[in-house]
Amino acid sequence: MLSQNIKVSANDSSNDGLESIMPHFVLCVRDFNLELEHNGEEMTADEYLEMCLQTKTAETQEDEKYNRPRECIKRYFTRRKVFTFDRPAGRKVMRTLDLAREEDLNEDFVHETEKFLAYIYTCPGKYLLNKSPVTGSMLAKLLREYVATISDGNVPCVEDAIMIMTRQENEKHAKVAVEEFKVFLKQIQLPVYDKNKLCNSNLKFKKEQLSSLQSKLMFDTDSKFQNSTEDEMQTLYEEFEKHNSKLLYEKCINTLHKMHETTVKVNIEKGKYATSGGHDVYDQDMRVLYDEYNNELKNIDIAERRKAQHDFESKMIHENKLMVTEDKKLTEKESKELMTTKLNTLKTELIQSQKNERIKLEAKLDDQRRFYDEKRETAKRKEKERERRIADEHREELRRMKEEFEYEIKREREKRIAAKERRDMENERRRLNERERALEQNKWCYLS
Incomplete structure (x- = not known):
């Protein structure tokens, strides 16, 4: 029996809900030539089928054998329909039926065929246990699962087959959503300067895709497929954002x-x-x-x-x-050149000053020699000694000044050499002038 070769649930062997997933029972009887009447009254083809499905009182094994298929049909096929087709055409037309025109066919056969097509085309689609409509691809998956189970010698379970089909359908919808998200990312021209705009656009599209996916998912009560799809989209977006950041x-x-x-x-x-x-x-x-x-x-x-x-x-x-x-090199070089220039200038000024002082001194001495010409011979020795002593002192003074000057130059290299050097030189000049004045006074005293 059908109930022994297929079950609705893996945990329930009663198969009470089997009729809910069974297709419509449509019986097509070809070359029908019987009269549709009972007890002298006409009946419809459906009434004729119901009459044929009536069972007998089970008194013998033959009665049970007679009743069993009728009981199964009535139990599992709650919607039943019969179409009785006359012979399509005469013998001559039947030989080349595939080439026959509609006007060559039997009028009753054409009329019954139109009724059959109208019924088939208007039959409502099948629904799963969760009331989701069965599509062509879903039906194909279910049939493959049933055939594979039966081929393995097992009893097909509707619930298991539906869950397998549901998983495959959910995987397909999730894959489609991810692929559409990939297409969305590919359509974005990189690089995108405004990251906030990119993030908002991503969130909006992802929200729409997930909302659409949620409406297509079946039996995803734990949101497994939705969460995995969202995670995959997020991973794709993070890689996309990383690539965008790299381009930026x-x-x-x-x-x-x-x-x-x-x-x-x-x-x-x-x-x-x-x-x-x-x-x-x-x-x-x-x-x-x-x-x-x-x-x-x-x-x-x-x-x-x-x-x-x-x-x-x-x-x-x-x-x-x-x-x-x-x-640093150029600054040190310029500083050194500046110091050298200042030092040379000071040296030149000192030499010129000494030269001028010497000229003045010599002029004064010449005047004194002319003035004291009569005493020149007497004072010549003393004068020479004095001049030698003065020269020695002057040389010693120059040597000392030179040492001090070099010392000041060394210190000035470290900090503000130019200003201090000038002050030292001015002090030296004043000391020289005072010494010269002292010498002049000594001369006058000596001459007096």
């Missing part, structure tokens, strides 16, 4: 390199920074470059811009160090 980073870093090539690097080649204080100029140009970079790419998320800028600055550390080293 590449655009930022390429923009920085391009700006650097056309501005700062050109200035380096021209020697703009090859001067004292060049690093400050270089640093200012780099700040201008970063300002222009952020202004040009202001539509890109600030985090992406800062990351690219930080990496670019790391690559520019060597160049920055070169600018600092070169600036």
Whole structure:
């Protein structure tokens, strides 16, 4: 019996709900030539079928054998329909029936065929146990599962077959949703500057897809398929967002390199920074470059811009160090040259001053020699001794001044040498003048 070769549920052997999943029973009787009447009264084909399905009182084994198929049909096929077809045409037409025209066919046969087609086309679709309509692909999966189970010698279980079919259908719908999400991502032109807009667009489309998927899923009470599909979409979006971030980073870093090539690097080649204080100029140009970079790419998320800028600055550390080293060398060189120039100037001024003082002294001595010409011979020896002593003292003074001067120069290299040197030189000049005045007074005293 059918009830012994198929079951509704794996946990229930009663098969009480089997009739709910059985198809309509449609009986087509060809070449029907009986009269549809009973006890002299006409009946319909359906009434004729119901009459034929009447059972006998089971008194013998033959009666049970007679009743069994009729009971099964009435039990499991609650909707039953019969179509009785006359012979399609005469013998001559039947030989070439596939080439026959409609007007060559029996009128009663054509009429019954039209009724049959109208009934079949208007029959409602089948539904699963959860009232979900059965589609063609679902029916094919169910049939394959039934055939495979029967071929293995097992009893087909409707519930198991439906769950297998449901899982396959859910997997198909989930796969379709994921594929549509992939198509959605492929349609987005990269890179997308506004990450918030990209995220909102993703959330909106994903919400629509998941809502549509939820309406198609069957028996997904634990939301297994919906959650796995959402997770897969999220993974795809995260990979997509990571790729978008990579493109944004590449655009930022390429923009920085391009700006650097056309501005700062050109200035380096021209020697703009090859001067004292060049690093400050270089640093200012780099700040201008970063300002222009952020202004040009202001539509890109600030985090992406800062990351690219930080990496670019790391690559520019060597160049920055070169600018600092070169600036330091040039500054030290210019300072040294300036000190040398100042020292030479001071030396020249000192020599010229000494020369002028010597000329003045010699002129005064000449005047004194002319004035004291009569006493020249007497005072000549003393005068020579005095002049020798003065010269020795003068040389000693010059030597001492030289040592002090060199010492001051050494100290001035460390801090404000120029100002202190001038003060020292002025003090020296005043001491010389005082000594000269003292010498003149001594001369006058001696001559007097």
